[in-house]
Amino acid sequence: MMTIACPWCGARPENEFHCGGTSHIQRPPLDCSDATWGDYLFVRANPCGLHAERWRHSYGCGQWFNLLRDTGTHEIKAVYAMTAPMPEPAPEAGP
Amino acid sequence: MSGYRLPPPHGAWLDRSQPVRFSFNGQSIEGFAGDTVAAALLAQGLMHIGRSYKLHRPRGIFSCGVEEPTGLLDIGLGPLRTPDTRATDILARDGLVCASGNCWPSLNFDLAAVNQKLAAFLPAGFYYKTFMWPHWHLFEPLIRRLAGLGTAGDGPDPERYDEVSVNTEVLVVGAGLAGMQAAVSAAGAGRQVMLLEADVQPGGWAASQTLRPGSEAAARLAAARCDLARAGVEVQARTTVVALYDHQLATAIESLEGAAAPGRIRERLWKIRARQIILATGSFERPMLFPDNDRPGVMLAGAVERYATHYGVACGERVVISAACDSAYGVAQSLVAAGIEVAAIVERRPERELGGEAQAPHGVPVLHSSVLVGIAGKRAVRGVQVAGVGGGALQAIKADLVASAGGCTPNVSLYSQAGGSLRWLDAESMFVPERLLPGVAVVGACAGVFDLEAALTHAGQVGRSAPGGLMPTAPVGGTGWVPADNQPTLAALSALSTRGGKPGKQFVDLQNDVTASDVELAARENYRSVEHLKRYTTIGMASDQGKTSNINALVLMGKATERRPDQVGSTKFRPPFKPVTINALAGGRSGERYRPLKRLSARDFHHARGALFEEFGGWERPAAYPLPGEGLIAAAERESAEVRRGVGLFDNSPLGKIEVYGPDAAAFLDLMYVGTMSTLAVGSARYGVLLNENGIVMDDGIVARLAPHHFWVNTTSGGVERVASAFEEWLQCEYVDLRVFIVPVTSQWGNVTVAGPNAWRLLDQLGFDAAMAPARMKHMTLRESTYAGQPIRVLRASFNGELGYEINLPASQTETLLARLWEAGQDLEICAYGVEALMIMRIEKGFIHVGADTDGTTLPGDVGLARGVDKKPANFVGRRSLTRPAGKDPERMQLVGLQAVDSRTRLAVGAHLSLRPPPTQAEGWVTSSCFSPALQQPIALAMLKRGTQRIGERLSAWHLGTSIAVEVVKTPFFDPTGERLHG
């Protein structure tokens, strides 16, 4: 179980939070094609590695925010506001 | 009799002043406080204590700790019974009742022992092969009866369990010398330290070495305990860390069984979050492989030593040590010092490969380059047969105990759970941690460091390092040379056959009865990867997770396929490290406390009216108020008739209530609902359906406008949390510019619903505001007012078709109002009605119940709400999804009414509708069904393909193999023009 640093409440255990899935998905205009709308609804990248996702501190302040998480190691690289752009992850130390 | 109790001072953990007596298979066993059950059984000379899982071979105690594969007992009686408990891991205490699990009818006469004769037909993969041929079902009953070990408890567990969550800077797991050193160093660096020890006392491996001549173990332990006390670190004993999860979360189980804990708590679950975890979990001993190495009386050498030092138990009178490592000689020294005869050390290695410290005690013969090739005795060891690895003459040695020492296996379970990978050390034949993990360090034997001085220096450095920082590399090694392959050579086994003997089976996994030949079979059948090997042979898949078998299995597979063990690979260890009882994990959250129900504030009122409470959407609510002798359904039917005749009281407090405030509240609700809320006049209300982004009906309810910027939103009682969450998500994540606040107020506001032809007359009698009279207050309007000095919000609405007032009031006032209404209504044919009566009345009216009539595929058009969608020009959540091809499919399911053609038979919910008898594709299904007291016949709602175009059509409703002819009808069934709404 991860420890997540809520921007409002600080580090709290994961079971106080709810994951809302991939973040930064643009809602297409309503007159888009069925295929575009279908992609928006159902198609996700599911990367092994960095993943921007939105979380809500459901059993805390109730606020949504974004996380940049490594899905392989569960390392959390960044926590940022719902409306903020995805930050550049710090470059990995060279081999 | 072979095992016996050594005289004092042997037995450092015993309190000989406190005898204990318990029963094993009905036999009385005497021991001392401090004994484990295994120690007491061994001291009484009991070697054969169970039967094996598959082959029902006699088995005894094999180890002296958590790794025990065979000494499994059912502990306790009735609801307190815990099956398959390791006798080595449970303390003996007065009155304990324990029994062998896997034997019937008795330990000594086990009918299933015939499996031993059938062994040739039960090879690895037998179970899987029956799936292919002839048929699994031929074998299933037999296998189910014979398999399985103990018997579960047979009732709700009356004991108490506890759960604690803590944070600490440093968590040290294991209080051996290395763990204690790491803890002392970390505390010395000013850190908060928690030190957990699975056993009843600290000491680890060193505590077993106190009898070895010249050993400094005792002095070192005493010093370490002093250092701990000075550093202010407490050892929490009997607490086993069973799992490591992400971000340094450890869970541990503390056993309080037998302890005089206040409130008699049996086990406690610890959830520990640490900045740095230091694993000092030690190592397990690796057994030697030889024929019949599973006989009771074959034990791990380190365990034999530990029984002597800790419990003052000699496991046998005359011991043969089967060895392939230097540590065997220390064991021999200890045993001789304890007065136990060591008949010989059978050493697989040639003399030149032994380490300098591998000195046999004076007078104990060492047979170099020799192996055991046979064991005499079935339920106990009577002797061994020894041959040279190069063959030659067979030698018989009389013995009643074989101590097996095949090297060390670092206990890397937790390191592996944390995501660590392993590397193979060729000289020591062991897997050690390959890399450093962030936040999880390893020290001592579990890190592969067996040289004591090196281990203490390393553990000290690790303890002083900053949490989460860079850790020093472990100086691995220190066991001396250990051969990977410790099986008897073919030459040695052939020495047996010259005497006409046939070698017995060599057991690799004692708990799951997997033999060396099973591993070879898996290799021949090409199940070569470690993952296939494990699943095909079930090796390492028993409750001991292969703590003493995995390495031998990998070595054998490597040998059969000409690979090194690390090329075969190692599997990842999973939690829990040792079996954990379900109740320890539940921590008391069972029965009523599993998922506590929300209670109504007027519970006492309902109780006094004879309410039958049931769960609805997480609330404990009256299902009905049955009269004496009346069933639930009959009561609900009576209540619904009474409401339609006089007036009914309904506690509707669980109804979801959300206040929506802000300058953009109207615009926001327009986006959320299919209905348009921005055009509502203040004081008016409108029915609305909520969709999710896929266009699926998610909830429904009434929205009223309290003020231009203030709305009162009702949701279904089970859906309010889902709806409030969805509102917040849309507001915070998508429509971020809207100025709106969402405030769920379900538990702050009670709701008393008064419905029926006499509803207004009742309220009028009690002095409610005359402006609420039906003539003045229209259906679907809301008035804010006061009653008895309390603020009230009264909504004229109806979910049952009658004149209805939903009186929202402070929750604390609900009971008072219900009581007053009840009293005043005695002349107006008042009744209290429950959820079941409401369901009957809403089916009569054809109103949907989201979640009952709808499912995860239902679009608003499917339940008669297409008009609302078409009428609304603006965007709303879900709208775009409705225009997908599936949304426009003319074959969609639609909600219709159904009646049995015979007007008598009640339809089952879930019954499938079709034109032809099955097998055929269903055209729909029954979603709601009841007997209608108003119509005096059964009615039902159903989803049916093209349903609204099929009114009058007849179909069959199939349920459990029988069918009923039904006719598709229009809804509502009752009062189709809605006249009754007006009272």
Ligand SMILES: [Zn+2]
């Ligand atoms: Zn928060």
